[in-house]
Amino acid sequence: MDLEAFQKTPVADDETLARFILRKEWLKTEHGKIRAKADAFIPYKHVELSVTRHKHLSVEELWGLGEDVARLRNQSFLGRADLSAAKVRQQPLNIVPDAPPRNHANITAWPADKPSQKIIALELAAGSGFVGR
């Protein structure tokens, strides 16, 4: 697969997407398990949510991209919340490839009002699994 060409291919339903977690306030421990909170899935400022496609990345490459993001934002890299593209599309959202950086995509078409954004963020958080760095 031509990696450069892949960056522009539409995101398939069976792809896994990573939301990098940079703040400890975006995590909670529940019944002994660490989970990402809805706070990590609120789009801002451009009403789009930044994610990274797992496809064609090794685990170390994926972690490396997260560390790049954390370094750029002067934050700690705590891990990632993984969710399937199919779960995202159960909401009225789009997923748009947006490289560079490599494998970057944006979740777009969010509603404008805060409560509607929050309920979607809750559902994305509920459908995600946290992997600690």
Next chain:
Amino acid sequence: MSIAAYQNPLAYGTPALGELGASIARNFSAYVSPLRRSIALGTTEAQTQLNELYSTANEPNWAGHTSDPILATTFTYAHAFLDALPTGTPKPSIGAEPDGHITFEWSDGPYRVLSLSMSPEKVLHYAALLGVSKRYGTEPFFEEIPPAILSLIAEVMRGS
């Protein structure tokens, strides 16, 4: 424990109890306030977490580029919200969103969760997953917890 109806029982007047009732009403707040601040009830811990959050998120880009700081007004309103929670309310998880809103979350599993956002306009945006059903909307905050919010907290946490 029900939290929905915990109010000063004498707040609406004590004609039948006269001086005794008036004295109880006067002392009610003095009695309850220390309880509300009891570490065992979690309010002080939540307030400490709120203070820690504010100290790390009151500058622009606290969560990376494009995140707005938590304003002092939002911080004050969030403290008032915690103070207004009825005694016995489970402690919320404190957080913040990139638009600078402070969040309070109660949950009992991924699909039983309530998230509130306190805005600088003193408005509470909320969203709740209750199994297969969901609720979301906005309530003004006038120094008392809106009944709709108390009801949602109770509903989310009823299995806990």
